[in-house]
Amino acid sequence: MTEKTLSNKNNLYVLYEDNHIIVVNKRAGDIVQSDKTGDKPLSEVVKEYIKVKYNKPGNVYLGTVHRLDRPTTGLVIFAKTSKALPRLNKLFLSKNIKKTYWAVTKNEPIKTKDTLIHWLKKNPKNNKSYAYSNEIAEGKKATLHYTLIKKLNNYYLLEINLETGRHHQIRSQISTIGCPIKGDLKYGFDRSNKDASIHLHARQIEFIHPVSNKTINILAPLPKDPIWDACYV
Numbered sequence: 001m002t003e004k005t006l007s008n009k010n011n012l013y014v015l016y017e018d019n020h021i022i023v024v025n026k027r028a029g030d031i032v033q034s035d036k037t038g039d040k041p042l043s044e045v046v047k048e049y050i051k052v053k054y055n056k057p058g059n060v061y062l063g064t065v066h067r068l069d070r071p072t073t074g075l076v077i078f079a080k081t082s083k084a085l086p087r088l089n090k091l092f093l094s095k096n097i098k099k100t101y102w103a104v105t106k107n108e109p110i111k112t113k114d115t116l117i118h119w120l121k122k123n124p125k126n127n128k129s130y131a132y133s134n135e136i137a138e139g140k141k142a143t144l145h146y147t148l149i150k151k152l153n154n155y156y157l158l159e160i161n162l163e164t165g166r167h168h169q170i171r172s173q174i175s176t177i178g179c180p181i182k183g184d185l186k187y188g189f190d191r192s193n194k195d196a197s198i199h200l201h202a203r204q205i206e207f208i209h210p211v212s213n214k215t216i217n218i219l220a221p222l223p224k225d226p227i228w229d230a231c232y233v
Contacts, residue, residue, distance in 0.1 A: 011027070012024060012049050013025035013027075015075070015219075016216065017080075018209075018212075019081070020079065020080055020081045020083065020084035020209075020210065020211045021078065021079055021084055021209070021210070022050070022078050023075060023076070023077050023078075023205070023218050024042070024046060024075075024076050024078070025073070025075065025220045025221065026042060026068055026072070026073055026074060026075070026202075027223070028070075028071050028193075028195055028197030028223065029070060029071070029195070029197070030070070031070050032066075032067040032068060033064050033067065042076065043062055043064055046062055046078055047060040048060075050062070050080065061080065061081065062078050062079070062080065063079035063080075063082070063085035063088075064079075065077045065078060065079055065088045065089060065092060066092055066165070068202055069168065069171070069200075071183070071200075072198060072200045072202065073197065073200070073201045073202070073220075073222075073223050074101070074201040074202025074220045075099075075202040075203070075204070075205045075218060075220045076202070077205070083210075083211060084210045087210030087211070091207055091208070091210065092165070095164075096207065096208065097205065097207040098206040098207070099161070099165075099202065099204075099205055100159060100160070100161055100202075100203050100204040100205070101159070101160040101161075101162070101170055101200060101201060101202055101203055102157060102158070102160070102203045102222070102231065103157070103158045103170060103174060103181050103199060103201075104152070104156070104157055104181065104182045104227055104228075104231065105155060105156045105157075105158055105174060105179035105180065105181055106156075106179065106180050106181075106182065106189055106190075107178050107179050107180075108148070108151070108156045108179075109146070109148060109156070109158070109177055109178075110178075112147065112148040113145075113146070113147045113148070114146060115145050116142075116143070116145075116146065116174075116176075116177065117141070118131035118132060118133060118141075118142050118173055119131070119133075119135050119136050119139030119140065119141055119142070120132075120139060120140050120141075120142045120167065120169060121136060121138055121139045121140075122167045122168075127186075128186055128187075129166065129167045129168040129169070129171075129172040131172045131176040140164075142164050142166045142172075143162075143163035143164050144160055144161065144162050144163060144164075144169065144170060144173055145160070145161045146158045146159065146160045146174070150231060152230050152231070153230075155227065156179070157231050158174070158179070159203075160174075168187070170200060171184055171186070171187045171198070171200065172187060174187075175187035175188045181198050181199055182198065182199035182227065183196075183197055183199055184198040184199075184200070199228070201220065201222055201223065201228075202220060203219065203220055203222075204217070204218065204220070205218050206218075
């Protein structure tokens with residue numbers, strides 16, 4: 001699929017839009033929904049975009065389907081109609097949606113391709129998930145598949161496909177095999193990125209449109225920096 005980005009004055013990058021859904025390329029630092037910081041969430045930026053573009057009076061409907069961590073970049077889907085929202089939620093719950101991530105890691109994994117299965121337990125005090133090899137009380141099973149797709153000068157690019165969508169799943173599981181993501185201090189990288197991002201990007205998503213039933217395949221361009229620039233394969 002061709003990489004195409006549209007932008008507006010709110011620095012919103014729209015990758016796909018129709019009557020029922022809108023898909024944007026989230027920047028590092030954006031929050032998807034309101035949280036305790038009080039910062040303006042991406043959902044409100046999207047609402048403003050829709051209101052202005054279509055000259056809509058009153059409140060704009062927008063449903064949040066899923067989230068990305070604040071320092072993570074890439075694809076986020078929103079529902080523009082009440083018809084689309086429950087259908088998209090069902091797609092995510094039934095795992096009938098393919099999500100592909102790219103991650104730049106500090107170390108090279110022992111295996112170039114593998115499936116990781118852990119049980120993750122979240123500690124709300126430090127907002128961190130811990131990965132265990134064996135099933136534990138209150139642990140949630142987490143499964144992902146990764147492939148080493150490029151060796152950079154000092155880093156390694158992994159392509160990751162998720163089977164489950166747990167809190168900090170990729171960050172926790174990848175760090176457990178000795179491959180912390182660049183910039184991710186919380187999960188073992190030794191220094192932060194200057195913009196507080198981490199090199200984890202929701203790269204591609206494929207699903208059946210909740211209304212038209214057509215296959216939708218969207219690719220999110222990478223953020224602009226020298227390391228991401230070197231990742232194009």
